[in-house]
Amino acid sequence: MDLKEIRQIIELMKRNDLSLFHLEREGVKIKLRRGADFDGVPAVAPGVPALPVMVAATVQGTPAAPPQSPPPPVTNGTHILSPMVGTFYRASGPGEKPFVNVGDSVDENTTVCIIEAMKVMNEIKAEKRGVITRVVVEDATPVQFDSPLFEIQPA
Secondary structure, three states: OOHHHHHHHHHHHHHOOOOEEEEEEOOEEEEEEEOOOOOOOOOOOOOOOOOOEEEEEEEOOEEOOOOOOOOOOOOOOEEEEOOOOEEEEOEOOOOOOEOOOOOOEEOOOOEEEEEEEOOEEEEEEOOOOEEEEEEOOOOOEEEOOOOEEEEEEEO
């Protein structure tokens, strides 16, 4: 299952006001839940709304790593947001040069990071033009759907 399929399922859930989607096939198990009444999901902070869609996934019986901490607060400026739940990586491999650094100009097709989800490395594009002003997430840490990854000054 790739990012495009997951996005299509999320859109289907939104359009049809579904709160739960569960699929098992070929050793892959995916469960999507929408809403605020999740079992075991910690509150982010008082007054901060829950994310609209949470994804919990297991592959061949191995649970995906749960997020270790809530996403950092969103500050002024435009952000590049995570399109999925997974583990954020700034570079293509250990010891490799990061895809982007603070001060780098990006456009819609610039790869800014990788998010590993269900043992698949997904290249994430900036999808907007601008200059990276801040890296919001630490390398090799879990991220949630729609959490900010980079702060960007629009061009």
